[in-house]
Amino acid sequence: MDARKPSTSRRPIGLKAGAMANGKGYAYVAFGETKILVHADGPHECSSTAAAEKAKLELTVRGAKGLTLMLTEVMGATILLHKYPSCTIRINVLVLRDDGGLEHAAVVASSLALMSAGIELFDMCTAATIMVAEDGQVFFDPPTDFENQHKNSRRIFVAVLPGLNQILHCKASGKMTAAETEKYAAEASAQANRLLPFMKKCLEVYAKGRIANEKQ
Amino acid sequence: MDVVRSKGQRMFLHQAIEHGIRIDGRGSFDHRPLSLEQGILRTADGSARVILGKTELFVIINAEMLEVDDSSSLEKRLNFTVKIAPQGPNAARFGPDEKRRDDEDLERDEILQLSVGIRPEQENSSVIMPPSDNVLDKLAVKYEREISEENECLVSRDIEAALDKIFNDLSELELERIAVSKNHVWSIEVELMVVKYAGNLLEAAYLGAKAALDDFVCIQPPVTHDTETGKDLIGAVQDEDALVSWKFDIEKTPLIGTSYRVGDSVFLDPNDYEEVLNPVLCWVAIDRPTSNKIADDDCCISWSALTGTGGTRDGIHREMLTTAIRSARKWDPVLRDYIKLWRQTKRDPYATVLLSFNK
Numbered sequence: 001m002d003a004r005k006p007s008t009s010r011r012p013i014g015l016k017a018g019a020m021a022n023g024k025g026y027a028y029v030a031f032g033e034t035k036i037l038v039h040a041d042g043p044h045e046c047s048s049t050a051a052a053e054k055a056k057l058e059l060t061v062r063g064a065k066g067l068t069l070m071l072t073e074v075m076g077a078t079i080l081l082h083k084y085p086s087c088t089i090r091i092n093v094l095v096l097r098d099d100g101g102l103e104h105a106a107v108v109a110s111s112l113a114l115m116s117a118g119i120e121l122f123d124m125c126t127a128a129t130i131m132v133a134e135d136g137q138v139f140f141d142p143p144t145d146f147e148n149q150h151k152n153s154r155r156i157f158v159a160v161l162p163g164l165n166q167i168l169h170c171k172a173s174g175k176m177t178a179a180e181t182e183k184y185a186a187e188a189s190a191q192a193n194r195l196l197p198f199m200k201k202c203l204e205v206y207a208k209g210r211i212a213n214e215k216q
Numbered sequence: 217m218d219v220v221r222s223k224g225q226r227m228f229l230h231q232a233i234e235h236g237i238r239i240d241g242r243g244s245f246d247h248r249p250l251s252l253e254q255g256i257l258r259t260a261d262g263s264a265r266v267i268l269g270k271t272e273l274f275v276i277i278n279a280e281m282l283e284v285d286d287s288s289s290l291e292k293r294l295n296f297t298v299k300i301a302p303q304g305p306n307a308a309r310f311g312p313d314e315k316r317r318d319d320e321d322l323e324r325d326e327i328l329q330l331s332v333g334i335r336p337e338q339e340n341s342s343v344i345m346p347p348s349d350n351v352l353d354k355l356a357v358k359y360e361r362e363i364s365e366e367n368e369c370l371v372s373r374d375i376e377a378a379l380d381k382i383f384n385d386l387s388e389l390e391l392e393r394i395a396v397s398k399n400h401v402w403s404i405e406v407e408l409m410v411v412k413y414a415g416n417l418l419e420a421a422y423l424g425a426k427a428a429l430d431d432f433v434c435i436q437p438p439v440t441h442d443t444e445t446g447k448d449l450i451g452a453v454q455d456e457d458a459l460v461s462w463k464f465d466i467e468k469t470p471l472i473g474t475s476y477r478v479g480d481s482v483f484l485d486p487n488d489y490e491e492v493l494n495p496v497l498c499w500v501a502i503d504r505p506t507s508n509k510i511a512d513d514d515c516c517i518s519w520s521a522l523t524g525t526g527g528t529r530d531g532i533h534r535e536m537l538t539t540a541i542r543s544a545r546k547w548d549p550v551l552r553d554y555i556k557l558w559r560q561t562k563r564d565p566y567a568t569v570l571l572s573f574n575k
Contacts, residue, residue, distance in 0.1 A: 069374050069523075076525040166527025172520045175503075178513050178537040181520055186530060 010140050011101075015108070015198055017116040017206035024210075025117035029109035032143055033099035036106055040113035043087035055084035063095030067106050074127075074159045074168045075110055080120040089119060100144035104129050104192070107159045112199060116206055124199055125168065127159040128192035132174070132184055140191045156181075158188040162196055229493055234481045239490070244483040245542065248416075250550060252423065254431040254558040262432025266424035269487055270414035273421065275428035279402045281450070287395035294391070295403070296379040298372040298421065300410040374523070375408070375421050378499065382422060383429070386501050386518055388468040397439040397448035404432075414488035418499055419543070422472045423551055429464045430555050436460040466555075470501040470518055473544025475536045477528060482539050496524035498536035502544050512541040 011032030018026060025040045046056055057076050061067045075091060091110055095102065104127035111125040131142040132154040139146070147155070154174030160167050167189065172181050229239065236244050248269030257263040262277035284290060383389065383406075394402045406428065408421050437459075438451035476486050476495035486495055501519040520537060522528060528536070 066377070069377075073523055073525050077527060161527055164527060166529060167522060167533055168527050170520070170522040170528075170533065172517070175516050175518055177516065178534060178541065181517060181537055182530065182534045185533060189530075 011143065013195075013198060015112060015202040017112045017202050018209060025113055027109045027112035027116060029105050029112065031101045031105045031141055033097055034101050034105050034143075035096040036102070036109045037094045037096060038106070038109040038113040039092045039094075040089070040110065040117040040119060041092075042089035042117070042119060043084040044090070046086055046088040053085055054081035055079070055087040055089050057081065058088055058090045059093070060091070061093040061095070061106075063093075064098055064102055067093065067095075067103065070103060070159075070169055071106055071110060074107055074125060075114070077168050078111065078121050078123070078125040078161065079114065080122060083120055098144070100147055101129050101141045103127065103157050104141070104159070108195060108199065112202060115203055123161040123163040124196065125159060125161055126192040126195045126199065127157065127169075128188045128195070129155065129157045130184065130188045130191060131155050138184075138187060154184065156184045156188045158185055158192060160189045160192050162189075162193045226493060229489055230478055233478045233483060233490065233493075236481070238483070238487075240487055242485075244481070245539065247485045247543070247546065248487065250423070252427050252551070252554045252558075254427050254555070261434070262428045262430075264424045264427035264431060266420050266427070268416060268420040268423070269485070270412060271410075271416060271420045272412040272414075273408055273410045273417075273424055275421075275424040276407045276409070277404060277428050277432045278407070279404045279432075279434060281396070282401050282403045283399055284401055285399070287398055287401045290395070290401060292391040292394045292401070293380070293384045294389075294406055296376045296383075296406050296408070296425070298375045298379075298408045298410065300372050300413060371417070372410075375418060378418055378521075379406070379408075379421060379425055381519065382472060382501060383425065383469060386470050389429075389464050389466075390462075390468075393434070393436075393462060396437060396450070399448045400439075400450060402434060404434075415486040415491040416474065418497070419472065419474050419485070419547065423547065426466050426469060426551060427555065427558075429469075430466045431558075433461050433463055436462060467504075471504055471544040471548050472499060472501055473540040473542065473547065474499040475539035475543060477526075477532060477536055480529070480532055482532065482535050484539065484543050494525060496522065496526045496528055496536075498522045498533070498540050500537060500540040500544065502541055504548065505545070512538045512545070515541050515545075517541070 012030075014028070014030035016028045018024065027038050027040075029036050029038075043055055057072060057079065059068060059072045059075065061071065071091070071093065079089060081089075091113065093106055093110065095106075107125060107127035111121070114121060115124070129141060131139045131147060131150065133139065133150050134152055142150075147153075152174075154172070154176055156172045157170070158167055159169040167185065170185050170188075172184065176184070232239065233244075238244070240248075242248070251267045253265045255263060256265045256274070257276055260276045261279050262275075264275045266273050266275070384391070394404065396402060406425060408424065410417065410421075440449050440451045441447075442449050475482055475484055475498050476490075477483075477498070478490070478493050478495045483490075483495075486493075499521055500517050503516045503518060505515050517537070520540075522533060522536065
């Protein structure tokens, strides 16, 4: 059983932008044993009529199901698609290992990959999943076995744009009223915002590395 | 009538919704007229037809007996499939937006290179060469296109996932009865065919699926046990009057409601014009309140999802949740009245009657 204290502690998190040798557009994220690699690429020329006014987003997910629609909507709202008319932006998500928290890990990794690829975004997109146990304790980023042990708990996933204070996606399961849903969504948003300094640090390290490489 | 998507018209619709004005004269929290028919297709085991405004869809349920090794180890679920005919302004949303160009298909000699390893200039040679870089690039493009085309009809997969969640995970339907014996299960396929898409597909699909499930009658055939093989066998039906049949109790499904948002304005049941604005959707599944006096805010939500491309502020999220709850509570008595009427009516399978309660 996971003996973490609720809400104040979390699984070890690893974030790396420029994860592959080529660097640009790659991001690797690990939340505990959940590991995801994302590659963002673009803009590329696209002759499709659907991309005439704004870029077309092509998102491919390998290794997991049920992420494509959520990621397409979240990234579609995050990227400044209108700045890339008649273009395609590709995001390839590879799930290396799933131990719970796949949705928020995929959002964070995609966001880092897009920023390292130099694609313009409205804001840095973060996400979080919280689990509210029957006794009211809140756990951030629960692994799969921990969730399975608390089957009657409530679970909320949010993807947010912290700077603009907007929720892009929210899923809540478990019995709760509208007021409780709002309260827990706010708690999940706060947890998502706590990832921001780590993401900024990750991008700083990547940028410094690229500058150093270009000087050589 | 085709829905025009010019920028000016979209701006007009957007501003109208923000002022609480809707293009068809409804209020922000009014539904379009609904008409619901059950048993429209006698060749199916259960069927329904829903017309919500101009959105029209058919729901067809078919059950097929499958032989399995051990029915107790199988997950008993209803299987949902949604098919949307690409039409008019929705063609770009629901179908592939590019036709395959002939020059992107592989030529005959390129296929030969891939399958046999023969290049045209070396047809008479016995040496097998790897395919050229051009051929490999073409193949890579072809595979990438195939992968992206799988993702293109996300709307129908979204509706399938939602209905699967509602009727399999959030309901208390007696799905265990699908297992007829140790070695036989019913495979129940619920197919939704969207004839015309004009907004608010999720609620229409939910109402149709619920009505079709109420129409669906399942048979419990006589079962015998073969002691030699150790397997259960389906026996012959000797007397039709002794045939045991059962139906799903649709009272054990949650109430579903959806609300939509454009800008900071929340509204219900968008029509085909308003759908063009790509509103953000919030849908909820609630337990049926025990009394009408319970406020929307106090209803118990068992599942909620805020989806769509766009950001929502905190206060608006709460408003979307309570508006979706209001929509769910409004649909419940309408659906119950329809089902009560269809249960009482002796149906002529060749007659089509359209009734509308919420005019």
